[in-house]
Amino acid sequence: MRIRLIAVAHANHPLHHLGRNLTYWDLRAYCHLVVRDSGAKRDQHVVTVEVDQRWTVSQVATSIQAVCMGYGFAWLPEEHIR
Template sequence: MLRHARQLVENAERIETLANYFTQGWEPEIRIAMDTIFPEDLMLSVLNAFASEHPQIRITLVESALSGTDEALLRHEADLVIGGHVPPGFTGHFLLNIQFLAVAHPSHPLHHNDAPLTLDDLKSHRQLVVKDSGSRRLDAGC
C-alpha cells in the first residue's frame, strides 16, 4: 500500500510541476525541424541541456532538407526551424556558418590538380545529391 501511495504522490507532484510550466507559458511539446546540414552533435548537446532544465517538456526533432525545413514551419508542423534562411514573414537569428568542402578519395583525379578547385572542375565528376524533403524538390548537388 505504501509503494502505491508513493507513486500517487510522485504523479501528483509531476502534475503540479506541469501545471506550473503551463501557467508560465511553456508548451507541453516543442516541435523542431532541423535542416540536415546543421551539425547533429551540436543539436543533440543543446537538446540534452534543455531537457535537463525542462524534463517535463517533450521535444520532437525532425530532420529535413532544403525547402522541407521551410514547409514544416509554413504547414505548422514545427514550432522552431533551424535552416539556411528565414522564410518571408518570419523572424530568425543567425546561428553559425557552415563550410562545405569538396571531398574525394586520394587516388581520385581531383587530388592531382595543383590549382584550387573550381565548379567547372567538379562538374565533370560524380556528385552526391541531397534530396529535398519538401514538395517543391529543390535538390542540391554536392
C-alpha cells in the first residue's frame, strides 16, 4: 500500500520562516523526527534526510506530539495530520 507522506513542522518552527519552498539542504539543519520501522519486512525506501540530529520514536503519535511541541520536523502520513 502506498501512503502519502508530508514534511511537517510546528507553525513557529524556523523552517516556516524561510519564506520559500524548502529543499533537503534546508532540512539538514534541523532535528528530524523518525518513526522506527519495526515490521518484519522493513521498507527500504523510507523517506529520510541526512541531518546532524535525529530522534527516533516508536509511534506516529509520539512523532506528531514532538512536532507539535516544536522539537523538529517529520515526514508523516497525510491521513494522520489532516
